[in-house]
Amino acid sequence: MREQIEMGREPGQPTLLAGGPAPALGTGRDVLPSLEEVAEKPKPMWRHPAFIVSAILTILALLAAAAFAAYALFGPGNGEVKSAAIEVVDGNAHVTWESSDAVEFFVVTNGQPVDLTQLVAGENEAWIPAALNLFTQSSCFVVRPESASDEEVSLDGSALQSQRASSVCVG
DSSP states (O other): OOOOOOOOOOOTTOOOOOSSOOOSSSSSSSSOOOOOOOOOOOOOOGGGGHHHHHHHHHHHHHHHHHHHHHHHHHHOOOOOEEEEEEEEETTTEEEEEEOOOEEEEEEEEEEEEEEEEEEEEEEEEEEOGGGGGGOOTEEEEEEGGGGTTTSOOOOOHHHHTTTTTTEEEEE
């Protein structure tokens, strides 16, 4: 049998003996409740986050493609050259035009075209110094889009129209 030591029997100390049997140290039950398997029904494909994101991105890509196509077809970049004008000051020619695309620039003297595209400054003007002797009083300048580079340079009205070009003469 077990011998109990009594503590706290001296004056001023409480009694530390408990009446009855000591409680068990364990609780007798599980610490965590057991989890039951919950049957998950699968989500429909259209409610899956990856499908939703890919559908939104596909719609945005199609809208962007449609916007780019509409801009390419109906936007200002149709390449037409309009309203060419010339101003001759002190023998130097200043040719201006309106165009939204890159252009080719020619001077036609006595039916012979000479490519002056390298003299184009900015997007819509060219300066031709008199010292270069590239034009005379009977010369004409032709400005056309780069897309018409395969065709022959001409001062004929129908050829200019088919090339979406514009011309202006010095004299």
